[in-house]
Every structure is written in structure tokens, then in C-alpha cells.
Amino acid sequence: MRVAAAVNELREALEAGPRGSVGFVPTMGALHEGHLALVAAARARSEVVVLSIFVNPLQFGPGEDYDGYPRAEGRDLELAAQAGVDVVFWPVTSEIYPPGHPGMVTVSAGPLGSVLEGGARPGHFDGVLTVVAKLFNLIRPDHAWFGQKDAQQLALVKRMVTDLRFPVEIHACPTVRAPDGLAISSRNAYLSSEERVRATALHRALFAGCAALERGTGAGAAESAMAALVSSEPGVTLDYARVVDPDTFGAPQPGGAALVAGAVQVGSTRLIDNLLWPLPGGEEA
Numbered sequence: 316m317r318v319a320a321a322v323n324e325l326r327e328a329l330e331a332g333p334r335g336s337v338g339f340v341p342t343m344g345a346l347h348e349g350h351l352a353l354v355a356a357a358r359a360r361s362e363v364v365v366l367s368i369f370v371n372p373l374q375f376g377p378g379e380d381y382d383g384y385p386r387a388e389g390r391d392l393e394l395a396a397q398a399g400v401d402v403v404f405w406p407v408t409s410e411i412y413p414p415g416h417p418g419m420v421t422v423s424a425g426p427l428g429s430v431l432e433g434g435a436r437p438g439h440f441d442g443v444l445t446v447v448a449k450l451f452n453l454i455r456p457d458h459a460w461f462g463q464k465d466a467q468q469l470a471l472v473k474r475m476v477t478d479l480r481f482p483v484e485i486h487a488c489p490t491v492r493a494p495d496g497l498a499i500s501s502r503n504a505y506l507s508s509e510e511r512v513r514a515t516a517l518h519r520a521l522f523a524g525c526a527a528l529e530r531g532t533g534a535g536a537a538e539s540a541m542a543a544l545v546s547s548e549p550g551v552t553l554d555y556a557r558v559v560d561p562d563t564f565g566a567p568q569p570g571g572a573a574l575v576a577g578a579v580q581v582g583s584t585r586l587i588d589n590l591l592w593p594l595p596g597g598e599e600a
């Protein structure tokens with residue numbers, strides 16, 4: 316496995332490695348089972364697997380956890396090597412955002428970037444898409460893998476690839492969960508043991524929303540069921556509970572899938588999660 320800290324090292328590593336299709340997994344490090352599932356999917360269908368580790372300052376707002384975001388350098392490299400990664404791109408910030416460029420050009424996520432997560436975190440998706448676009452341009456992958464847990468990020472990356480015509484195919488991997496349902500996330504490291512138990516309220520709320528949809532209630536009633544479950548859990552505050560179309564984030568379509576999504580605050584930790592749920596209806600057979 317080669318580790319590249321600079322763009323020229325990345326180019327050398329890609330040129331020195333085997334030829335063939337390049338699979339890419341972008342991460343912010345603190346690797347966990349969710350990331351390793353993405354790497355396994357990339358390994359299964361690519362000749363060359365590239366993993367990036369970069370805590371991207373542009374996607375953190377003022378007062379968010381950029382400085383405290385978990386960083387686990389040595390362990391990440393061990394896990395990447397064990398998972399069969401060929402090249403780790405681990406740039407210093409100045410390699411991605413060279414200093415002395417005021418008024419830098421960035422990618423705008425457009426209207427889909429300002430709802431749900433984007434409503435709570437203004438500018439977040441512009442920052443995500445800008446760094447993903449830069450990484451795509453540097454690595455030139457044929458395929459890239461993203462987790463379903465960050466459903467809005469996934470939808471926006473697909474949208475960017477279509478709209479800006481990046482020659483890369485985007486793949487999603489299902490959310491990896493702990494046995495009690497909590498979605499695996501680097502931010503789970505912030506939770507105390509008591510908060511860790513309470514945090515399962517988010518997953519339970521998503522199921523309450525899906526159960527409401529299954530009973531045939533509309534999206535609004537499902538959202539209320541989710542909100543009611545979260546408010547019954549002490550120490551957990553609801554940010555949003557929404558049932559939307561997974562691609563447009565508008566009203567879900569009968570016969571399609573609904574994205575049942577939520578965000579909660581548990582102590583000082585913000586957690587997000589979602590489930591995809593099939594809706595009845597659509598065309599008669």
C-alpha cells in the first residue's frame with residue numbers, strides 16, 4: 316500500500332500501481348466498519364482501490380466539530396492495508412486548498428443543498444461537493460462508493476456527477492449498524508455510555524415512521540410518529556424528522572421509495588440516520 320501526502324506523490328503512486336479500473340472511497344478518516352464495507356465493495360470490482368483521508372474544513376460550519384473531529388492516523392493506515400487498499404491519499408490541507416487564493420471557485424449544491432441537513436448546516440454540501448469534485452479530478456476514479464447513511468450527500472454527489480458530467484459511476488452501500496440498530500458513525504465516539512444507549516432513539520424513531528407508512532398513513536403522520544418517539548426519550552432532542560423522495564427531497568411518490576430521515580442531538584453530539592421504505596401505490600399491474 317502506498318501513502319501519498321501530496322498531489323505529485325498521488326500521481327506517482329497511481330502511475331506505479333497496477334493498470335485497470337480505479338475504485339475510490341473518500342473518507343474523513345477514523346475508519347470504522349461502514350468505511351470498510353465501502354472498501355470491500357470497491358475491492359470486489361476494481362483493479363486499483365484508492366482511499367482518501369481528509370477532514371475537509373470547507374464542510375464544517377462555525378462552531379461545528381472540525382477541530383475535535385476524531386483523527387486516528389496510525390490505526391487508519393493499518394485498517395486500510397488490511398482491507399486491501401492500494402493507495403491512501405492523505406493530503407495536508409494546503410494541498411487541497413492552496414493558501415493565497417481568496418475568492419476560490421467552489422461547487423454549489425443548489426436548492427437540494429439547503430434542505431434537511433443543508434438547512435441545519437448552511438454551506439455544508441457546497442463544502443462536500445467542492446472537495447469531492449477536487450478528489451475526483453485528482454484521482455480520476457472509474458467508480459466511487461458512498462454510504463447510504465449520508466443519504467443527502469449521496470443524492471447530491473450523484474446529482475453533481477450527472478450535472479457536471481464527471482466520468483465516474485457512483486455506488487451506494489447500505490448503512491452498517493451496531494446490534495442495537497445505531498448506525499455506525501465516527502461521531503459515535505463522542506457519546507458517553509449513557510448517551511450511547513439513548514442514541515438508539517433515532518433508529519427506533521425511523522422504525523416508528525416506517526411502521527406508520529406501512530399502516531398507510533401519509534408522510535406527515537409518519538413524521539409526527541418519529542417526532543413523538545424522540546420526544547419520549549430524555550436527553551435526546553429532535554432536529555428534524557422527514558419522509559421525502561430520496562432523489563428530489565420533495566414529496567415521496569406512491570409506488571416509489573420513501574427516504575425516512577432524521578437528525579437528533581444527544582448531549583453535544585449531532586447524529587443523522589435514515590431508512591429507505593417502499594411505498595404502496597403506483598401503476599396498477
Ligand code: PAF
Pocket residue numbers: 341342343369371374443446447465468
Ligand atoms: O462522508 C464523508 O466522510 C465526507 O463528507 C466526504 C465524502 C469524505 C467528503 O469530505
